[in-house]
Amino acid sequence: MVRCSNNLVGILNFVVFLLSIPILAGGIWLSQKGSTECERFLDKPVIALGVFLMVVAIAGLIGSCCRVTWLLWTYLFVMFLLILVVFSITVFAFVVTNKGAGETVSGRGYKEYRLGDYSNWLQKRVNDGGNWNKIRSCLAESKVCSKLEAKLIDVPVNNFYNEHLTALQSGCCKPSDQCQFTYISATNWTKTAGTHPNPDCQIWDNAPEKLCFDCESCKAGLLDNVKSAWKKVAIVNIVFLVFLIIVYSVGCCALRNNKRDNGYGHTGYKP
Incomplete structure (x- = not known):
């Protein structure tokens, strides 16, 4: 023994x-x-x-x-x-x-994400320009938004609002609901005139390679994925x-x- x-x-x-x-x-x-x-x-x-x-x-x-x-x-x-x-x-x-979780939006099937809700250590990692450029490139290569566009092609606005989006899809592929933009398709929105309280509204761009990849909501969506994985x-x-x-x-x-x-x-x- x-x-x-x-x-x-x-x-x-x-x-x-x-x-x-x-x-x-x-x-x-x-x-x-x-x-x-x-x-x-x-x-x-x-x-x-x-x-x-x-x-x-x-x-x-x-x-x-x-x-x-x-x-x-x-x-x-x-x-x-x-x-x-x-x-x-x-x-x-x-x-x-x-710390950190998506916020439920009334009348929506998806949640929205705010960078400030997550830990300071994680925020510093994604706010670093070098880190985010690499992450942004990976998000673009993963075609997370183009796949969403293809899945929801010709879907009416009410159906889109009831869609259950992932954290990355909600944060990176569409503008925040606070922007009050006019829906055309999942990744195509018409900007409304005037100023907006959410700085992400100014960053949004309909170009497939831009969208909201530089928005704080996109960084928050990534951190929500990181949080679940960790x-x-x-x-x-x-x-x-x-x-x-x-x-x-x-x-x-x-x-x-x-x-x-x-x-x-x-x-x-x-x-």
């Missing part, structure tokens, strides 16, 4: 090693086959994650099964740091995403954190076995 911890660490790390192969392959595929900058943006992080998991798994596998104590020490140290990082990221994700990631992180703690605990038992073997002068693998 004492040796079970070494065997279990070996099995768990072998599984992690197998999982790292498709992750690494996916990152390489993105770098070679990604058709847009937005798709290729993820290739380096995915490749780095695949390599990291592979190296850590090999270290844990050799350290536990071959009784290499110094390698197992290194493995456990890295695992401890990883637990701290995952825990910190999880807490940070919950803190950053605890909350899901945080939940997954909690499960991953429990897994890491279990593996770390079993690894500590394996290290104790190695030290006991070394203390009695035993070498090599003992089942």
Whole structure:
């Protein structure tokens, strides 16, 4: 029973090693086959994650099964740091995403989004010109608005107002209801004369490559998507954190076995 911890660490790390192969392959595929900058943006992080998991798994596998104590020490140290990082990221994700939500509009099937409702940290990220230019380019390449236009072609205004739009569609593809523009189509509106309390009304442009991609409502719609995604990631992180703690605990038992073997002068693998 004492040796079970070494065997279990070996099995768990072998599984992690197998999982790292498709992750690494996916990152390489993105770098070679990604058709847009937005798709290729993820290739380096995915490749780095695949390599990291592979190296850590090999270290844990050799350290536990071959009784290499110094390698197992290194493995456990890295695992401890990883637990701290995952825990910190999880807490940070919950803190950053605890603010912000779409506002229900009377008589509308969609919600509208205000940038000021979200956390200051997220606002600073999207208000940075360099960041937003890249995000804006990705939104344009995703054709989120042209797909909406094609879906709702020749739809009457009342049907459009009852449509359930996503946060990005509501924030980036149409002007705010406060603008009181005249509806022509989902992404085509006639501006009304006069000044408007919402600065997004002045930014709106019917050109397909402009629309409301530079509006605060578009940035807020993106943050609403980020908020939902981060909350899901945080939940997954909690499960991953429990897994890491279990593996770390079993690894500590394996290290104790190695030290006991070394203390009695035993070498090599003992089942």
